[in-house]
Amino acid sequence: MGKVKKIILAIDTSCDDTSVAVVQGTQVLANIVASQAIIHQQYGGVFPTLAKQAHQENIEACVNLALKRAGLIKNKKINYQKLSALAVTIGPGLAPALEVGIQHAKKLAKLWNLPIITVNHIEAHALSPLLVPKNNDQRRKINFPVLAIVISGGHSEFILIEDIGQYQRLGWTVDDSAGECLDKIGRMIDLGYPAGPILEKLAKQGNAERWQLPLAMTAVSNFNLSFSGLKTAAGQLVNQLNKNQELNAQAVCDLAACVQKQVFAQINYKLEKILLSSNLAEKKYPNAQFCKKIKKGVIKAPVTKINEVWLGGGVSANIALRSSIRKTLKNYQKLSGKKIKLYLPYHKKFCADNAAMIGLSAGFLIDRKKSSNPQSLDRQPNLKINDFCQAC
Ligand code: KG4
Ligand code: ZN
Numbered sequence: 598m599g600k601v602k603k604i605i606l607a608i609d610t611s612c613d614d615t616s617v618a619v620v621q622g623t624q625v626l627a628n629i630v631a632s633q634a635i636i637h638q639q640y641g642g643v644f645p646t647l648a649k650q651a652h653q654e655n656i657e658a659c660v661n662l663a664l665k666r667a668g669l670i671k672n673k674k675i676n677y678q679k680l681s682a683l684a685v686t687i688g689p690g691l692a693p694a695l696e697v698g699i700q701h702a703k704k705l706a707k708l709w710n711l712p713i714i715t716v717n718h719i720e721a722h723a724l725s726p727l728l729v730p731k732n733n734d735q736r737r738k739i740n741f742p743v744l745a746i747v748i749s750g751g752h753s754e755f756i757l758i759e760d761i762g763q764y765q766r767l768g769w770t771v772d773d774s775a776g777e778c779l780d781k782i783g784r785m786i787d788l789g790y791p792a793g794p795i796l797e798k799l800a801k802q803g804n805a806e807r808w809q810l811p812l813a814m815t816a817v818s819n820f821n822l823s824f825s826g827l828k829t830a831a832g833q834l835v836n837q838l839n840k841n842q843e844l845n846a847q848a849v850c851d852l853a854a855c856v857q858k859q860v861f862a863q864i865n866y867k868l869e870k871i872l873l874s875s876n877l878a879e880k881k882y883p884n885a886q887f888c889k890k891i892k893k894g895v896i897k898a899p900v901t902k903i904n905e906v907w908l909g910g911g912v913s914a915n916i917a918l919r920s921s922i923r924k925t926l927k928n929y930q931k932l933s934g935k936k937i938k939l940y941l942p943y944h945k946k947f948c949a950d951n952a953a954m955i956g957l958s959a960g961f962l963i964d965r966k967k968s969s970n971p972q973s974l975d976r977q978p979n980l981k982i983n984d985f986c987q988a989c
Contacts, residue, residue: 611690749910768820803854
């Protein structure tokens with residue numbers, strides 16, 4: 598019989614969603630998300646002080662609802678003795694927003710005498726494809742190394758996972774993230790916040806070939822991304838269309854299709870380069886001549902050590918992004934003979950910010966992280982995936 602997994606109550610207040618979950622290993626027993634989208638809509642982005650205020654107003658109710666859904670409240674009594682630990686996001690994220698979750702975790706830790714496991718929000722997005730529904734205790738065997746692609750409102754990163762806890766950042770955005778770029782372009786045409794899912798719907802009725810927007814980072818020999826040039830080019834196009842009074846409903850759909858196409862083209866361009874790298878540990882970038890010969894069939898593509906690709910983060914809910922990545926993996930299979938499967942969170946709600954992924958990550962950490970004084974924990978707004986926080 599397998600070891601009984603510990604039950605963890607997890608909190609995420611890193612950005613604009615107040616989320617509390619109860620997990621057992623990789624199983625989601627409850628996941629509550631209080632969205633603040635309506636509050637931030639009029640600003641076209643997240644307003645940190647308003648986010649903090651809404652987290653403070655919602656957190657207690659979210660904790661109670663998560664405990665109730667997980668069956669840990671009976672006759673109005675909280676059965677906190679069933680919990681082994683609390684988990685909370687300490688970064689990266691908005692400092693005032695992170696603060697609320699950390700303070701609440703400290704309060705509960707004192708009240709229930711529980712340890713706190715601190716979690717990195719990007720690591721949690723990267724591991725989110727491992728979540729499974731309640732009562733599904735069939736753990737899939739992971740075939741490491743894995744390439745995790747985290748594409749969200751705050752981050753766009755390629756992470757090589759040699760094992761849980763062993764991460765190497767292969768590439769990241771040098772300016773805006775992909776989700777941020779979509780949201781900012783949406784704001785230019787008054788689509789509301791977050792604009793990513795709205796652009797996805799509009800793009801289905803648009804002509805992606807109407808305008809050629811720039812494909813960035815193709816001249817640099819690394820796996821990094823950049824989306825601010827695309828944002829500027831889209832802004833100039835919007836201004837021109839406005840000036841000529843041509844920004845009609847069809848133009849908005851065409852713009853959505855053109856923008857989405859280039860955001861995803863860049864991610865796939867760099868994914869292909871990662872797969873064609875002959876030495877990922879040294880982040881060796883395949884040169885243009887080498888790639889040309891592979892594509893012409895003159896030489897075979899090197900067999901990458903990557904065995905699985907995991908996609909997470911808010912933008913990973915996008916069907917066009919998912920299909921484009923599957924296509925890149927299929928093309929790579931033709932060139933190298935190696936089949937690589939794409940894994941996604943089992944439900945779209947686990948692409949966006951959620952505390953279940955925080956609890957999942959904490960479950961991996963619980964046995965190997967030395968305990969610390971919960972009351973000394975502090976937020977780390979700029980935390981990177983392979984940073985070791987002093988508080989841990
Ligand atoms: O992971 P997430 O909820 O928060 C961060 O950690 O940033 O990601 C939010 C981002 C927003 O930029 C939003 O526009 C984008 O994910 N997003 C989408 C879709 N759903 C959410 N972008 C494109 N297509 C979607 N369907
Ligand atoms: Zn996130």
